[in-house]
Amino acid sequence: MHNGTEAPAADRTSQTEAPATSQQQSSIEQLTELCRQHPMTSLMVGLGVGLGAGLLVGGAIGGGMKSRTDRSYLDKINRRVSDALADAIPDSWR
Numbered sequence: 247m248h249n250g251t252e253a254p255a256a257d258r259t260s261q262t263e264a265p266a267t268s269q270q271q272s273s274i275e276q277l278t279e280l281c282r283q284h285p286m287t288s289l290m291v292g293l294g295v296g297l298g299a300g301l302l303v304g305g306a307i308g309g310g311m312k313s314r315t316d317r318s319y320l321d322k323i324n325r326r327v328s329d330a331l332a333d334a335i336p337d338s339w340r
Contacts, residue, residue: 280336291334298327 266274281288301323 287334291331294327294331294334298324298331301327 301320305320
């Protein structure tokens with residue numbers, strides 16, 4: 247409950263957020279439109295990014311692999327994910 251001297255939490259939050267620049271806003275709009283035009287590709291890119299991030303975090307938390315075979319297997323997966331993401335990203339974004 248506020249006593250009238252403090253702004254409600256929603257107002258304080260909106261005051262502290264910096265407005266997006268026109269370049270940021272334009273990029274967001276382009277990304278949104280691209281996702282609408284290519285929903286399956288967008289989904290696959292998102293899944294690939296999530297899988298890649300999960301593998302990286304899992305490897306970091308796991309502390310390292312015990313055998314060389316395990317490392318080479320993760321390297322192969324990492325390359326496949328990287329290649330799939332590179333193929334899915336439009337040339338104009340590279």
